Amino acid sequence: xxxxxxHDERITAMGLLAEAVGGLAARFSAQLAEHDLAPVxxxxxxxxxxxxxxxxxxTDLSTQTGITTSGVTRVIDRLDRDGLVCRQACPTDRRxxxxxxxxxxxxxxxxxxxxxxxxxxEWFTGRLQPDQLTALLDGLRVxxxxxxxxxxxxxxxxxxPES
Amino acid sequence: xxxxxxHDERITAMGLLAEAVGGLAARFSAQLAEHDLAPVxxxxxxxxxxxxxxxxxxTDLSTQTGITTSGVTRVIDRLDRDGLVCRQACPTDRRxxxxxxxxxxxxxxxxxxxxxxxxxxEWFTGRLQPDQLTALLDGLRVxxxxxxxxxxxxxxxxxxPES
DNA sequence: GAAGATTGAGTGGTCAATCTTC
DNA sequence: GAAGATTGACCACTCAATCTTC
Numbered sequence: 001x002x003x004x005x006x007h008d009e010r011i012t013a014m015g016l017l018a019e020a021v022g023g024l025a026a027r028f029s030a031q032l033a034e035h036d037l038a039p040v041x042x043x044x045x046x047x048x049x050x051x052x053x054x055x056x057x058x059t060d061l062s063t064q065t066g067i068t069t070s071g072v073t074r075v076i077d078r079l080d081r082d083g084l085v086c087r088q089a090c091p092t093d094r095r096x097x098x099x100x101x102x103x104x105x106x107x108x109x110x111x112x113x114x115x116x117x118x119x120x121x122e123w124f125t126g127r128l129q130p131d132q133l134t135a136l137l138d139g140l141r142v143x144x145x146x147x148x149x150x151x152x153x154x155x156x157x158x159x160x161p162e163s
Numbered sequence: 164x165x166x167x168x169x170h171d172e173r174i175t176a177m178g179l180l181a182e183a184v185g186g187l188a189a190r191f192s193a194q195l196a197e198h199d200l201a202p203v204x205x206x207x208x209x210x211x212x213x214x215x216x217x218x219x220x221x222t223d224l225s226t227q228t229g230i231t232t233s234g235v236t237r238v239i240d241r242l243d244r245d246g247l248v249c250r251q252a253c254p255t256d257r258r259x260x261x262x263x264x265x266x267x268x269x270x271x272x273x274x275x276x277x278x279x280x281x282x283x284x285e286w287f288t289g290r291l292q293p294d295q296l297t298a299l300l301d302g303l304r305v306x307x308x309x310x311x312x313x314x315x316x317x318x319x320x321x322x323x324p325e326s
Numbered sequence: 327g328a329a330g331a332t333t334g335a336g337t338g339g340t341c342a343a344t345c346t347t348c
Numbered sequence: 349g350a351a352g353a354t355t356g357a358c359c360a361c362t363c364a365a366t367c368t369t370c
Contacts, residue, residue: 005272005276005277006212006213006276008276008280010280010287011209013287014287016303016307017183017184017287018188020180020303020310020311021184023307024180024306025181027310038338040338040339046169049169050169050170058353059351059353067339067340068339068340069352069353069354070340070342070353071338071339071340073353073355074338075338078338090352093348093351093352094348095351095352095353096353097353109169113169117173117174120174120176123306123309124173124177124180124306124310125173125176128302128305128306132298132305133302135298136298136299137176139291139295139298140183140299142290143286143291144182144183146186146286146290147183147186147187147190148185201360203360221330221331221332222329222330222331230361231361231363232330232331232332233331233332233363233364235331236331237332237361238361241360253330256369257368257369258330258368258370259329259330259331259369
């Protein structure tokens with residue numbers, strides 16, 4: 001009732017958002033672990049699989065995931081070692097290298113995805129009425145586009161303008 | 164158009180949620196760093212400040228934050244070293260110990276919060292129409308309550324039933 | 327025996343510095 | 349000189365084991 005900053009409704013809103021995502025991530029990680037994938041590795045494989053030719057420059061992976069470039073190097077090191085991804089030199093710019101998802105990587109993804117989608121449905125999308133979900137996603141899109149302008153037209157959310 | 168799992172709309176929805184939160188967290192961390200606080204340290208201070216007597220058992224901090232108990236021990240170690248928190252033995256159960264926010268901790272929080280709230284407003288709550296925000300939060304609450312049943316009646320979101 | 331907290335070992339990330347290529 | 353990728357040093361977390369108290 002005073003100027004009690006720690007009970008501000010904005011904190012509440014942000015807490016709700018963070019707790020929802022954190023809780024979902026916790027649910028997912030168990031299933032991913034069954035398939036020997038860390039969450040970040042799953043994200044990388046997914047982003048590669050969604051990209052043309054299944055490949056992406058290290059730098060682009062960095063901006064898309066929000067991991068530093070050195071962090072990306074380590075993740076790709078692991079995925080490369082496990083044969084889920086391989087590196088490929090860029091023909092036009094010899095500074096750049098591509099991470100390319102391998103057949104093994106794709107099949108690993110296909111092994112994980114059905115269960116993963118079921119979990120998203122069970123804990124997130126399936127719990128909301130269709131219009132309620134739409135409203136939620138519309139709001140999220142506004143925030144996402146503001147806070148990650150680069151990802152706007154981009155990747156894990158095509159927002160495809162009806163080609 | 165086939166059974167293309169990697170383009171499933173549920174992935175899109177989840178990606179939107181994750182990217183929004185990740186993007187927001189990135190914006191916040193810079194401001195927190197100006198006040199020498201890691202995001203997790205800020206969260207702990209906030210949860211303590213919101214709790215009766217500004218204290219919480221280590222275990223409860225663990226479940227509320229989603230960090231392991233050993234993780235909590237380390238965070239409290241740092242905050243204790245910096246004088247923002249102190250440990251206090253539980254009188255009724257000598258296994259438990261409380262983390263208690265200090266005056267220094269509270270003033271640090273008060274120093275950070277105005278800017279933090281402004282950022283939440285700038286990048287999240289302020290970008291949505293009031294009813295759009297309400298719809299978003301309603302959806303999030305459904306998910307949060309499902310995925311973190313313990314936190315339901317709890318903490319960073321009082322959801323106070325109008326006492 | 328179980329719950330609460332801590333500790334040692336291991337891991338996955340960051341930051342700053344480096345190397346190569348543009 | 350700047351961009352792209354990597355490396356070494358460092359740090360914060362987790363996991364499993366331990367200690368104490370219930």
